[in-house]
Amino acid sequence: MEPSLVAFVILNWNGREYTPSCLDSLSQAGVDFSQITVVDNHSEDGSYEYLLENYPTIDLVRNSSNLGFTGGNNVGIRKALEKGYEYVFLLNNDTEVRPDFLHFLVEEMETSQETAAIQPLIYYLKDRLKVWNAGGVYNSRLSLSQTVYQPKSLNASYETDWITGCAIMVRAAVIREVGLLDEKYFAYFEDVDWSLRMRKAGYRLKVHPNAVIYHEAGASSKTKKADKEGFLNPKVHYLNVRNQIYQIKKHADLPARIVSWPLHFFRFGLIALYFLIRGRKSKLAAIIKGMRDGLRTGTFQNYPL
Numbered sequence: 197m198e199p200s201l202v203a204f205v206i207l208n209w210n211g212r213e214y215t216p217s218c219l220d221s222l223s224q225a226g227v228d229f230s231q232i233t234v235v236d237n238h239s240e241d242g243s244y245e246y247l248l249e250n251y252p253t254i255d256l257v258r259n260s261s262n263l264g265f266t267g268g269n270n271v272g273i274r275k276a277l278e279k280g281y282e283y284v285f286l287l288n289n290d291t292e293v294r295p296d297f298l299h300f301l302v303e304e305m306e307t308s309q310e311t312a313a314i315q316p317l318i319y320y321l322k323d324r325l326k327v328w329n330a331g332g333v334y335n336s337r338l339s340l341s342q343t344v345y346q347p348k349s350l351n352a353s354y355e356t357d358w359i360t361g362c363a364i365m366v367r368a369a370v371i372r373e374v375g376l377l378d379e380k381y382f383a384y385f386e387d388v389d390w391s392l393r394m395r396k397a398g399y400r401l402k403v404h405p406n407a408v409i410y411h412e413a414g415a416s417s418k419t420k421k422a423d424k425e426g427f428l429n430p431k432v433h434y435l436n437v438r439n440q441i442y443q444i445k446k447h448a449d450l451p452a453r454i455v456s457w458p459l460h461f462f463r464f465g466l467i468a469l470y471f472l473i474r475g476r477k478s479k480l481a482a483i484i485k486g487m488r489d490g491l492r493t494g495t496f497q498n499y500p501l
Contacts, residue, residue, distance in 0.1 A: 200228070200231065201281060201302065202231060202283045202302065203232075203275075203279060203281035203285065204222065204231055204232045204233065204285045204287055205269055205272030205287070206218060206219070206232060206234045206272075206287050206288075206289050207234075207235050207265065207268045207286075207289060208236045208239060208289050209239055209262060209268070210241040211243050211290065212239075212242060215234065215247065215289040216251075218288075218289050218290070218292060218293075219234075219254065221291075221293045222287075222293060225297060226295070226298070229251060230255070231281075232254045232255065233254070233255040233257060233276065234251075234254050234256050234289075235259065235269065235271045235272045236258040236259065237262045237263060238259050238260060238261050238262050244256070257271055257272070259271060264379070265361065265381075265384075266378060266382055266386045270377055272286075274376070276368070281368055283365050283367060284365070284368055284371060285364070285365040285366075286363070286365075287362075287409075288362045288411060290411060290413070291318075291321070291362065291409050291411045291412070292410045293409045293410075294407075294408045294409065296407075297316050297407040297409055300404045300406045301314050301316065301365050301407045304353050304402060310398075310399060310400050311367075311401070311402050312395075312397070312399030312401060313367065313370070313391070313394060313402075314353070314359070314364075314365050314402045314404055315356070315359040315360060315404075316403075316404060316407035317329075317403060317404070317405045318360070318363060318409055318411050319409075319410050320410065320411060320413060321410040327345050327346070327347065329344070329411070330343075330344045330403060330405075331343075331347075331348070331356030331357070331358075331359070331403040332344055332391070333356075334358050334391075334392065336447075337451075337452050337455060337456075338452070338455060338459055339440075339443060339448045339452055339456035341358060341385070344356070347405045348403075349405055350405050351405065352405075353402045353403065353405075354402065354403055354405075356401050356402060356403050358388045358391035358392065359403075360387050361377075361390075362387075364387065364390075366394075370397070373397060374390075374394055374397050377389075380442060381435075381442070384436050384439050385440060385442075385443050389446065392447055426479070430476075430478040433479050433482040433486065434482035434485055434486040436486070437464055437486030437487055437490060438489045438490040441486075441487065441490025442490055461487070464483055464487055468480055468484065471483065
């Protein structure tokens with residue numbers, strides 16, 4: 197087992213509150229800072245300057261603009277591939293890891309060559325007995341992806357349909373085969389897309405329950421205090437709606453589209469009606485704009501968070 201085979205890519209966007217703790221937990225897990233690339237998505241909270249001063253041995257890259265989850269992570273993935281690492285681990289900056297988490301993931305990947313990617317079992321950072329993500333299921337007939345909250349096993353690795361972008365370790369050779377994250381997504385559903393592309397190439401995806409990390413969840417998309425629009429940024433709703441439509445276009449075959457189009461637009465309509473009743477005009481506008489841009493071929497505004 198060689199943890200040094202793994203390159204870590206951590207995306208930082210105004211993450212002064214979280215990124216240092218993530219880096220410190222990786223260090224305590226035996227990860228050398230030389231293995232870590234932190235990609236700063238043009239932060240404005242001083243986090244880039246803080247990291248530059250206090251973590252001089254990490255590979256710190258600053259983008260000239262916010263490239264989103266996809267574009268920002270792709271910058272780090274390219275660097276990891278250029279350096280020749282066997283595995284590339286995308287890790288959210290609002291996570292902390294257990295000291296032994298990496299051992300289980302590397303061991304599984306080294307003994308299971310048909311596995312393209314693997315994820316740890318993810319608990320909430322502030323409620324460490326509650327599971328945030330134990331894998332994902334994908335219903336191809338409905339073009340519906342859902343998070344799993346109950347591990348299939350607590351002792352052995354198990355297969356999953358898709359892996360969250362919060363913490364995914366991917367075989368570098370597979371990335372070269374199936375490609376990088378699709379930057380049209382900007383953020384949200386890009387992990388489902390990446391997972392489906394790996395599975396379509398004939399690979400398996402797994403979760404290892406003995407590898408454990410903790411996640412703050414929504415640190416970059418939620419406000420500390422609710423306003424008239426609630427806690428969640430309206431732009432999140434825009435991206436979720438637009439990208440769900442893009443996902444159907446990209447992955448659903450004709451029989452599936454007959455069912456999935458009405459299903460999802462019914463869902464979008466219910467959400468829009470809810471925002472209308474609650475008087476959340478910005479979120480209502482975001483839903484409508486997301487549907488419009490998703491339907492327009494080639495219309496994908498970045499709409500950064």
